[in-house]
Amino acid sequence: MNGLSRRLAGYLGATAALLAGWFALSALIDSPALPSPVVALPEFVSQASALLPEAGVSLWRVVAAMAWGTALAVPLGLGLGRSARADAIFAPIVFLTYPVPKVVFLPVFLVLLGLGDAPKIALIGFIVFFQVLVTARDAAKAVPEASVLSVRSLGASRMDIARYVVVPAAMPDIFTALRIGTGTAIAVLFLAESIAGTDGLGWYIVDAWGRIDYPAMFAGIIAMALLGVVLYEALDAVEARVTRWRRLSR
Amino acid sequence: MNALELTGVTLTYEGSGRGVRALDALVMSVEQGEPVSVIGPSGCGKSTMLLVSAGLLTPDEGEVLAAGRRLTGVRRETALILQDYGLLPWKTVWDNAALGLRVRGASRKEAGEVALGALERVGLLEFARAYPGELSGGMRQRLALARAVALDADLLLMDEPLSALDALTREDLQDVLLDLWRRRGHAQVLVTHSIEEAVYLGRRVLVMSPRPGRIAAVVENAEMGEAGFRSSALFHERCVWLRSLLAGEGALHPGASAGDSDVTYAESTASTGGVV
Numbered sequence: 001m002n003g004l005s006r007r008l009a010g011y012l013g014a015t016a017a018l019l020a021g022w023f024a025l026s027a028l029i030d031s032p033a034l035p036s037p038v039v040a041l042p043e044f045v046s047q048a049s050a051l052l053p054e055a056g057v058s059l060w061r062v063v064a065a066m067a068w069g070t071a072l073a074v075p076l077g078l079g080l081g082r083s084a085r086a087d088a089i090f091a092p093i094v095f096l097t098y099p100v101p102k103v104v105f106l107p108v109f110l111v112l113l114g115l116g117d118a119p120k121i122a123l124i125g126f127i128v129f130f131q132v133l134v135t136a137r138d139a140a141k142a143v144p145e146a147s148v149l150s151v152r153s154l155g156a157s158r159m160d161i162a163r164y165v166v167v168p169a170a171m172p173d174i175f176t177a178l179r180i181g182t183g184t185a186i187a188v189l190f191l192a193e194s195i196a197g198t199d200g201l202g203w204y205i206v207d208a209w210g211r212i213d214y215p216a217m218f219a220g221i222i223a224m225a226l227l228g229v230v231l232y233e234a235l236d237a238v239e240a241r242v243t244r245w246r247r248l249s250r
Numbered sequence: 251m252n253a254l255e256l257t258g259v260t261l262t263y264e265g266s267g268r269g270v271r272a273l274d275a276l277v278m279s280v281e282q283g284e285p286v287s288v289i290g291p292s293g294c295g296k297s298t299m300l301l302v303s304a305g306l307l308t309p310d311e312g313e314v315l316a317a318g319r320r321l322t323g324v325r326r327e328t329a330l331i332l333q334d335y336g337l338l339p340w341k342t343v344w345d346n347a348a349l350g351l352r353v354r355g356a357s358r359k360e361a362g363e364v365a366l367g368a369l370e371r372v373g374l375l376e377f378a379r380a381y382p383g384e385l386s387g388g389m390r391q392r393l394a395l396a397r398a399v400a401l402d403a404d405l406l407l408m409d410e411p412l413s414a415l416d417a418l419t420r421e422d423l424q425d426v427l428l429d430l431w432r433r434r435g436h437a438q439v440l441v442t443h444s445i446e447e448a449v450y451l452g453r454r455v456l457v458m459s460p461r462p463g464r465i466a467a468v469v470e471n472a473e474m475g476e477a478g479f480r481s482s483a484l485f486h487e488r489c490v491w492l493r494s495l496l497a498g499e500g501a502l503h504p505g506a507s508a509g510d511s512d513v514t515y516a517e518s519t520a521s522t523g524g525v526v
Contacts, residue, residue: 146332146333146334146336147336147338149301149306149332149336150330150332150335150336150337151336151338151349151353152306152324153304153306153324153328153329153330153332153336154324154349154350154353154354154397154401155324155326155350155353155354156353160353164338164341164349164352164353165338168338168340168341169340171340243340244381245339245340245341245381245383246339246383248380248381248383248384
């Protein structure tokens with residue numbers, strides 16, 4: 001496909017530019033903490049067998065967290081957006097808690113849920129939940145009233161309106177929230193894994209740092225960056241399928 | 251038995267501060283199979299009248315009968331077409347046409363088949379798999395009509411359905427509407443801002459007063475639908491007559507505030523021409 005090859009070319013160009021910048025910067029700084037890509041990339045390849053299981057653990061944590069956060073936030077947010085009564089009760093709670101940085105609860109989660117997957121999945125899901133909740137609520141509020149009215153005139157029930165109007169209308173906004181959410185999710189994942197536990201890419205990076213093995217640390221950083229790119233692209237692909245009508249309309 | 255009958259319908263919108271009375275003891279009726287046009291100044295309650303007739307708004311006072319039965323909600327055999335067509339951009343043309351049947355419990359297969367027939371009737375069959383966003387304004391309007399046709403409605407309510415179209419497409423769609431009515435024989439209420447459209451598509455033209463809306467005058471237009479009516483002297487005459495009636499309602503008076511319920515513009519008989 002033409003679109004795909006153009007996209008690939010874009011990625012290749014961007015990668016080359018980034019590598020060149022990295023190379024120049026490491027030469028300029030000349031510190032073992034910032035190894036040149038010439039060192040870090042071969043290290044990344046040779047560490048692949050050690051990195052892969054850690055990447056798998058990290059990927060599972062992010063995906064599971066985003067899944068539960070989204071699965072709860074979408075129906076709740078859409079419901080709040082469409083019900084003035086529920087919104088009047090719950091919106092103040094949401095607005096009070098939304099600006100609170102959820103990551104500060106990491107110690108609480110660690111104490112309550114131990115050092116394994118559970119506290120990480122809980123914390124990241126918690127953060128994604130709030131981002132998607134607020135977006136879904138606003139998107140449901142912004143659904144064109146004419147669309148609702150026209151479907152109601154066909155005899156639609158509240159469920160029909162949710163299914164045919166509110167959910168599809170809110171989809172683009174929800175995907176935007178999710179794509180932005182991946183960045184936050186991976187940042188929090190790094191923090192959570194680096195503070196507690198003995199697996200995952202975050203742990204791998206901090207562990208290499210502790211051993212002053214900077215090339216290995218950078219191999220972990222590259223893996224974490226790739227994890228973000230893969231997630232972002234996967235969401236983009238799903239979004240393109242689900243909201244096909246948007247691309248065709250312009 | 252009339253297709254639609256409104257008796258003493260009064261409706262007040264509860265706005266911030268004071269309520270706005272949109273309809274005041276409105277009385278109107280539409281016979282079975284009769285096409286009626288409704289025209290009046292902006293904000294006279296025409297759209298409210300349609301929403302009440304569709305069962306989407308409940309009047310504070312008065313009664314609405316559809317096919318002899320008191321209306322308590324949305325009625326199966328009534329189709330409503332709104333100004334912006336009410337299409338869902340995320341559904342294909344085909345799914346949009348089938349939506350009414352799906353909502354009313356038809357299976358996907360059955361709804362799909364009926365919808366295809368309706369799309370063929372309005373000349374959109376080859377666009378069945380496109381999305382509304384890919385269609386021109388006139389084609390979108392055809393799609394809105396196809397949805398009503400698919401429902402096999404005996405009462406078609408339309409709120410300025412052609413107002414967003416350019417003049418030529420508009421005439422084309424007026425002919426589509428006329429053709430559909432001729433073939434299906436449904437009762438219809440067409441709310442419009444265009445004098446020519448009201449006369450072309452209404453066997454009776456109801457003139458509404460400024461808010462709160464009542465029927466101020468009725469133009470009998472029995473020759474509507476006859477071949478060559480649009481270019482006849484009679485058509486022109488009716489338009490001139492309707493225009494003078496509208497001027498009497500303050501709809502054409504320059505600087506008249508349409509929302510003013512105080513009708514002091516009645517003396518004005520000046521025919522200023524143009525579309526309201």
